[in-house]
Amino acid sequence: MLAKTTICALAAAVIVALMTSTSEAHSWIDCTDWRITNKKTPWAANSGHCVAWGRQFPMKTDKKTGKQTVTAPFGKLDSADPNRHYQQNPKDFTSCSDRKHGIEPGADESRKNPITSSYGNKFGVMASATPGQEICLRWPAKNHAVSSETKMAHRSFVFWDPKPVTAGTKDPTEKQFYGKNSDAYTKANNGGQPQMDxxxxxxxxxxxxxxxxxKGNTDLTPCGGCFNVPKTAKAGSIYMFHWRWQLNPNEYYTSCWDIKITKPATSSSKLVAGSNSTVFSDLESF
Structure with a gap:
């Protein structure tokens, strides 16, 4: 009888632990340039492919072929060390994780010098785009894209630094991203929005x-959204981009990456999507 009770107690503890780890999962930008091939289910693994990733996104590179593959399945980097998701600390709201600040520091996404050192080899490729080009992002739902969540948790925002990334420069602060209207910044941290106009x-x-x-897997459900690179971006320069998602009041998660701006393709030189692939499938079924 005692053994049976002990087994039941252990089983209950395991279930609670699993439920806790699932409910506390948080998100990040898993792909900074997702090329959609099927608009009916645009974010599914078989409906597109990723050609670029965020700063210091962990990858494996085949020394012979140079082909890159991700180090973990889609949506699993929250259990990596360091984990990919970064929760800001309301005391400073450091815009990009530097492994020092934050309630959950996350992986290092701070601005390096040169910025290209955060890409290639053991890291993912930097995104490239032309001024005005549409870019699509992809992220795992991590159980927070369900209807029971607050309206606040269903919003995310994309920002950029209008000044090119150059040696010695720093990433903008979160307050800079939210605009000169400090009231908008204060309200945003409680469910509002940044200054837009x-x-x-x-x-x-x-x-x-x-x-x-x-179906049945709201943790690894793939989500995404698209935006246009500002037309003021200058070819030949690299710009920093920033995604911010709010789960609860004063609970924010961010991702940072860079995009190299190229000249618009001519009729004799068309832009071709990359062909990087992942070693893991997303285990998605519909």
Missing amino acids: GNPYFIKEIPYNDCSVI
């Missing part, structure tokens, strides 16, 4: 819950 840092609000649903 006249704010050179703000690009677009993207619904967090735009997902290609995997």
